[in-house]
Amino acid sequence: MALSRKRQKELKRLRRSAEDLWQEQREAIDHASTVLREARRQAGNYAREEVGPRVRSAYDDRIRPAVASARHGISHDMLPAVSGAVGSALAVLEATRDPRVRDVVRKAASVTDRIGKVTPSP
Incomplete structure (x- = not known):
């Protein structure tokens, strides 16, 4: 087409x-x-x-300056406090392993139990 x-x-x-x-x-x-x-x-x-x-x-x-200030605060304020708390916690844990300390704690617990059971007289 x-x-x-x-x-x-x-x-x-x-x-x-x-x-x-x-x-x-x-x-x-x-x-x-x-x-x-x-x-x-x-x-x-x-x-x-x-x-x-x-x-x-x-x-x-x-x-x-902000980072330096934060670093100073952490190293001079926080770090000693945290390390002191961790040291104390470790000392307490170490002390609880000593058999003499365990005996003292048991005796103190038994005394407080006896004191708590004693009723005051009227």
């Missing part, structure tokens, strides 16, 4: 328009790619020149 000359001309015109549009789209994508590359480069420069020094400054001025 053959197309009329008029339809063939319309199809050729439509094909040319589609090819022109496709070419324009490729150029637009190429241009967008170029702009994106430049934006990425500028963002890297900005981060290196502006953001990096600000972050370093904030770290040096705020975070580092």
